[in-house]
Amino acid sequence: MEIPAARNPVDVLRESFGEAILFVKEFRGETTVVVEAARSSDVLDFLRVSFGLVYNMLSDVSAVDYYPDDYGEGFDSDYRPERFAVSYHLLSMLYNRRLRVKVFAEEEDPRLPTATVVFPAANWLEREIADMMGIVFEGHADQRRLLMPDNWYGHPHRRDYPLGKETVAFSFNEAEIRKHKPFATD
Amino acid sequence: MAVASPPQSIEEQRRWEGSLDQLRGLVSERAITGETMLLNMGPHHPSTHGVLRLLLELDGEQIVSCLPDIGFLHTGIEKSIEDKSYEKALPLTDRMDYLSPMSNNMAYAAAVEKLLDLDVPERGQIIRVVCLELARCASHLVWLGTHAIDMGAMSVLLYAFRERERILGMFEMLSGQRMMSSYIRPGGVWRDVPDDFLPTIKQFLNDFPAKVDDYEALLTQNPIWKDRAQGVGVIEPDVALAYGLTGPALRGSGVNWDLRKAQPYSGYETYDFNVPLGEHGDVYDRYLIRIHEFRESMKILNQAVARLEQVKGPYRSENRKYCPPLRSELGQSMEAVIHHFKLWTYGYDAPDDEIYNAIESPRGEIGCYIHGTGGNKPRRVHFKTPSFIHISALPVMAKGYLLADMVAIIGSVDIVLGDCDR
Numbered sequence: 001m002e003i004p005a006a007r008n009p010v011d012v013l014r015e016s017f018g019e020a021i022l023f024v025k026e027f028r029g030e031t032t033v034v035v036e037a038a039r040s041s042d043v044l045d046f047l048r049v050s051f052g053l054v055y056n057m058l059s060d061v062s063a064v065d066y067y068p069d070d071y072g073e074g075f076d077s078d079y080r081p082e083r084f085a086v087s088y089h090l091l092s093m094l095y096n097r098r099l100r101v102k103v104f105a106e107e108e109d110p111r112l113p114t115a116t117v118v119f120p121a122a123n124w125l126e127r128e129i130a131d132m133m134g135i136v137f138e139g140h141a142d143q144r145r146l147l148m149p150d151n152w153y154g155h156p157h158r159r160d161y162p163l164g165k166e167t168v169a170f171s172f173n174e175a176e177i178r179k180h181k182p183f184a185t186d
Numbered sequence: 187m188a189v190a191s192p193p194q195s196i197e198e199q200r201r202w203e204g205s206l207d208q209l210r211g212l213v214s215e216r217a218i219t220g221e222t223m224l225l226n227m228g229p230h231h232p233s234t235h236g237v238l239r240l241l242l243e244l245d246g247e248q249i250v251s252c253l254p255d256i257g258f259l260h261t262g263i264e265k266s267i268e269d270k271s272y273e274k275a276l277p278l279t280d281r282m283d284y285l286s287p288m289s290n291n292m293a294y295a296a297a298v299e300k301l302l303d304l305d306v307p308e309r310g311q312i313i314r315v316v317c318l319e320l321a322r323c324a325s326h327l328v329w330l331g332t333h334a335i336d337m338g339a340m341s342v343l344l345y346a347f348r349e350r351e352r353i354l355g356m357f358e359m360l361s362g363q364r365m366m367s368s369y370i371r372p373g374g375v376w377r378d379v380p381d382d383f384l385p386t387i388k389q390f391l392n393d394f395p396a397k398v399d400d401y402e403a404l405l406t407q408n409p410i411w412k413d414r415a416q417g418v419g420v421i422e423p424d425v426a427l428a429y430g431l432t433g434p435a436l437r438g439s440g441v442n443w444d445l446r447k448a449q450p451y452s453g454y455e456t457y458d459f460n461v462p463l464g465e466h467g468d469v470y471d472r473y474l475i476r477i478h479e480f481r482e483s484m485k486i487l488n489q490a491v492a493r494l495e496q497v498k499g500p501y502r503s504e505n506r507k508y509c510p511p512l513r514s515e516l517g518q519s520m521e522a523v524i525h526h527f528k529l530w531t532y533g534y535d536a537p538d539d540e541i542y543n544a545i546e547s548p549r550g551e552i553g554c555y556i557h558g559t560g561g562n563k564p565r566r567v568h569f570k571t572p573s574f575i576h577i578s579a580l581p582v583m584a585k586g587y588l589l590a591d592m593v594a595i596i597g598s599v600d601i602v603l604g605d606c607d608r
Contacts, residue, residue, distance in 0.1 A: 027539045028300055058430055060570035062555040089542050096448055121430030124578035147257035147607060156265055163269050
């Protein structure tokens with residue numbers, strides 16, 4: 001069977017989705033396509049089944065939080081209109097190349113459509129993001145927390161979630177630290 | 187002493203167990219009415235390889251559905267890395283997949299190198315290949331021993347750990363640590379191999395193939411082993427791809443995909459080795475693939491050790507903006523002292539952009555996504571780990587098999603919970 005020649009994903013997407021393709025960038029040989037959030041599952045499905053593209057595997061879904069200051073309209077060196085971004089890392093085994101499809105979610109009520117209808121592999125990867133970043137994936141069949149306990153407050157991977165740490169005990173502050181830890185004595 | 191009487195009705199039993207409503211839609215309706223049984227497995231069950239909890243829905247002995255519950259070993263490694271400079275975050279990656287720390291180091295180091303556009307000298311690449319293949323053998327040995335003991339073959343564990351101990355001894359020679367080695371670092375490796383390393387690894391390469399034959403003699407044609415493993419946990423290639431399986435779990439279904447061949451890194455394209463493939467996608471094929479991978483790793487190691495003797499030169503990048511100078515330079519060069527001070531206090535700046543880099547770990551594709559800030563700490567580091575993906579696909583593999591097969595299926599996808607929860 002003859003394999004159809006590989007097509008440039010950016011050209012094909014621009015042709016088929018037009019306005020929904022918001023931004024394209026290249027960095028270290030990796031292509032990132034920013035698409036409109038509402039169309040993301042259409043784009044992913046299109047990339048998966050179209051000849052000359054066949055991105056048949058979802059390698060990774062990862063989220064990034066652009067808090068505190070470098071997102072919004074005024075940020076010009078890169079395209080960052082909103083606070084949260086979710087990247088779908090696709091892999092085409094046939095053509096041996098990768099593509100990153102990126103969608104943005106707003107700060108106040110971050111909601112994105114789920115990709116589990118296209119790639120079942122997105123199931124836990126999206127649950128992890130929902131748990132750690134607090135982005136709700138609409139249409140996801142399982143909305144429970146994945147890594148953190150069910151009664152946990154907050155979303156630890158947000159940049160405004162403080163990284164907890166233990167104060168190191170020296171002789172001058174040991175008594176002060178012990179006071180807060182009544183059960184830690186030997 | 188008052189003894190609680192067993193529940194007399196389904197309503198009473200439900201009051202005992204708490205609400206099943208939160209499981210609605212995740213288990214079948216028959217579990218809600220009490221027709222099938224919900225059984226908890228783990229997190230302390232010995233064959234869950236750590237702290238995996240499974241909620242199994244059973245119809246008699248048959249698994250109707252399976253809900254894995256993870257997060258018991260979640261240590262917030264990705265969050266901690268956001269507060270460290272790139273070099274200092276490396277030891278945290280050791281603690282993810284604690285059975286093959288070298289692969290994690292490599293995944294992280296290679297991603298940082300890609301972000302910085304940093305090259306690795308040839309000798310550094312060869313030492314990396316030696317480490318990665320030794321780590322693959324060490325990890326597969328633990329898998330072999332524990333998988334066999336799960337399925338009732340007690341003696342293999344002792345043989346497997348005997349050989350693993352020799353590999354860990356070699357890691358100690360290289361890095362000073364048996365397990366948490368932190369040896370592969372951005373730009374190359376921490377230090378050159380010591381003088382007594384080459385004789386030791388040659389002795390090991392001489393002995394090990396016969397040991398693999400011993401393991402095979404114990405298991406491959408063993409009728410009990412075949413009964414337990416053949417035709418169990420079958421996953422079709424298209425399903426495996428849809429659920430994102432990688433590594434031996436994917437190759438067991440016959441999909442020829444190995445990142446060492448497909449997207450070579452660290453000079454893997456220059457080594458001669460094969461990628462073993464299965465046909466049936468069952469537990470037995472995944473077992474055979476890992477056994478064959480021992481032999482392929484031996485092939486690679488033999489070639490790499492021969493090159494190690496010929497190729498001399500730096501083992502780590504000499505770009506002093508990213509890699510600290512040698513100890514010996516510090517007494518002679520003011521510039522070296524400045525670089526040393528700068529790198530170990532502030533670190534280095536990385537671009538405010540994102541990259542994703544994946545390598546083939548013993549378990550499958552381990553990917554590292556890094557988004558820099560333009561400063562010395564990353565904005566976000568995310569590890570796509572094979573165990574995480576494989577556990578999410580467990581329900582597909584387990585459906586319709588017997589409860590006793592669950593143990594074989596968990597063992598055959600080779601999960602490490604540190605890798606899964608991070």
